[in-house]
Amino acid sequence: MKKRIAIFASGSGSNAQKLMEHFKRSTDIEIALVLTNNAEAYVLQRADNFEIPSHIFDKHEFYKTDDVIDLLRNLDIDFIVLAGFLWLIPKNLIAAYPGRIVNIHPAILPKFGGKGMYGDHVHNAVIAAGEPEGGITIHYVDENYDEGEYIYQAKYKIDKNDNLEMVKFKGQQLEHLHYPRVIEGIVKKIKK
Numbered sequence: 001m002k003k004r005i006a007i008f009a010s011g012s013g014s015n016a017q018k019l020m021e022h023f024k025r026s027t028d029i030e031i032a033l034v035l036t037n038n039a040e041a042y043v044l045q046r047a048d049n050f051e052i053p054s055h056i057f058d059k060h061e062f063y064k065t066d067d068v069i070d071l072l073r074n075l076d077i078d079f080i081v082l083a084g085f086l087w088l089i090p091k092n093l094i095a096a097y098p099g100r101i102v103n104i105h106p107a108i109l110p111k112f113g114g115k116g117m118y119g120d121h122v123h124n125a126v127i128a129a130g131e132p133e134g135g136i137t138i139h140y141v142d143e144n145y146d147e148g149e150y151i152y153q154a155k156y157k158i159d160k161n162d163n164l165e166m167v168k169f170k171g172q173q174l175e176h177l178h179y180p181r182v183i184e185g186i187v188k189k190i191k192k
């Protein structure tokens, strides 16, 4: 039986795309579901292209019911990957998947993390601070934004003339390179 991953994403889903590509031919791991809080998210199109089912939920469903957990359990999901998902994960979901939820953040945590620090906000803050390096952090998810145990970090150089697009591009290249293989390493080790 393959181990089954659910991806939570709120936007474009370029990381989700890399994961879908990476595991498409895997014999032991599959992306089985994509979930989003945003009915307009391009990640839904990407899921469709890979014939992966998706589910859209609202705040009430996510924070006031167990419906998302029931869905994950009904679909036999073993592991959760956040890929540009912007809402805080509620306690009941963390309790249902202990040590089985990971996130990627576009900075070297603990710097440039926390509520409101996502996507371009992070890159702009890194540039404004005049940092010589940017990076990514892959970490376990707990009840606070960007605070779970770190799994993997990687860095890139920021040149003086780098603008938002350039910094974002460098960060994305690292994310796309490392997220699928780091997840594969973790999921291989968990019990079905």
Ligand code: GAR
Pocket (backbone or CB within 6 Å): 009, 011, 012, 013, 014, 015, 016, 083, 084, 085, 104, 105, 106, 117, 118, 119, 122, 172, 175
């Ligand atoms: C990624 O850069 C990810 O690190 C970031 O959102 C982007 C999603 O891009 N996540 C956060 O900022 C979480 N705090 P994508 O939709 O193209 O994968």
